[in-house]
Amino acid sequence: MTQVVTFQELDCANGKKIAVATLNSPRSLNALSGEMIDLLFPQLKEWQMQGDIVAVFLQGEGEKAFCAGGDIVHMYNEMKAHQGEFAPGIEEYFTKEYQLDYLIHTFNKPFIVWGGGIVMGGGLGMMVGGSHRVVTENSRIAMPEISIGLYPDVGGSYFLNRMPDNCGLFLGLTGASINATDAKHCHLADYFIVNDNKELLINQLTQLDWQESIELNHEKLANLLTQFEQDSSSHMPDAKLIEHKALIEKVTSFDNLKDIVEAIVTADCEDKWFARAQKSLKHGSALSASLAYKQLQSGESLSLADCFRMELNLSVKSGQFGEFVEGVRALLIDKDNSPKWRFDSVEAVDNKIIDWFFESKWSQEQHPLVGLDN
Known part of the structure; x- marks a missing residue:
């Protein structure tokens, strides 16, 4: 069985580590399942406590989507099974999802989210919580729940x-889909970097001179991402x-x-x-x-x-x-x-x-x- 979230710890030049979590369900556009949450939440908690982890990098497998939303089909089946009544599975799923989102929002180390491709609903719930949120030329972001x-x-x-x-x-109200430039304008994202530069960025992250100070690490990361953004700026879509x-x-x-x-x-x-x-x-x-x-x-x-x-x-x-x-x-x-x-x-x-x-x-x-x- 393929693991629906994969985890890596990349060694940095100075002995620290970058933690990488990848949503690994590209066929479902990395829709956020309960199983994904059950894997992600404890691992993020562990990385938050782990002294040698200096930053987390969260991404989706494939180029089509970071995460297209929650596991709607699972929720549909739960609702059908309890038609017109309280569905315990609905409460369980949303409780776990919001705990995960809140953990990302309040994470005590730099938390990079690579928001390439489709980022909708539950995907945006995760992305928006990151301390350093990256969008690309193919980012497509929406909260389409009205539909x-x-x-x-x-x-x-x-x-x-x-x-x-x-x-x-x-x-x-409209569920309108927006691009990377719009996402930066309305504070859903912080940096624009072309998709082809992702691997180079990850490599550069392992070369940074990470410190014990979390505040200093935020600063070093921001400076690196700004450099990458400057190299990508000519590719930004019209807002x-x-x-x-x-x-x-x-x-x-x-x-x-x-x-x-x-x-x-x-x-x-x-x-x-x-x-x-x-x-x-x-x-x-x-x-x-x-x-x-x-x-x-x-x-x-x-x-x-x-x-x-x-x-x-x-x-x-x-x-x-x-x-x-x-x-x-x-x-x-x-x-x-x-x-x-x-x-x-x-x-x-x-x-x-x-x-x-x-x-x-x-x-x-x-x-x-x-x-x-x-």
Whole structure:
């Protein structure tokens, strides 16, 4: 059996080591399975404690994807087995996934994520937590949950709220796909390096004069990545978010979801990228849009740990309600692309249902992620 995550420790010139973790399921575009999480989480914990490990490098096998998202098919089967009821497997998966994401966000050593190819959903949840996040000429990044009846989770409540120019709200509602230049603009990535230079970079990492000081190591790594970026800068793709900055700010400037959705889907823009975003919102789940809108409002003042606690509740309830299972069925199981959404517009969404989603399933003391920030 092929190991779904492979681990290496590369010897450095000065006796230290670089830890490399590779998501190894290229046929599934490195979709993040429970088995992957079960391997990654304890190994990262170990590397965090290991004195000779100075940095971690996380990548996906193959050039098509770093990670295309969570293990949706597994979740679909869990939801089908507990239709309309609480699904324990859903709680278990999301709990483990958010613990992994939080560990990456708070890792105490330099943590490099190579975000080449497709980086979506659960893949972005991991990438965005890295201390040094690299994107390439073929990076394609999105939170497309509106198309499957979910909402932008994996810390979206936190990182979408920290984007400039209302980009977070726009991307959360439309699931629009962005490139490397856009990712840097909206703080999802730090460095742009062409894909062909990855092996050279890894080699250079082993030649750095790593120190005992973690702060100094962050600095040395940043300087090296900046040099690589300068060599790659002529290959950076055109930015779509920056190009549409004024329009995005205009259509998201209203103080209610109904007007925002209407402004986005009726905006007069012939650009193909924007048209795809309009189509995703138009055909996506009105419930998902409503959840995303309230999620971003609620998450604005929350800590990262509290964002994950709020999202675990939303995810477990999504597994129970039925919109998520229907979205996955239409897109990935039957592939008829004709989901039967519960509501045909955001105005039709029942506020009592939204309130139910945000009522915590657990008391504060019993929450599965109670110890996240301890």
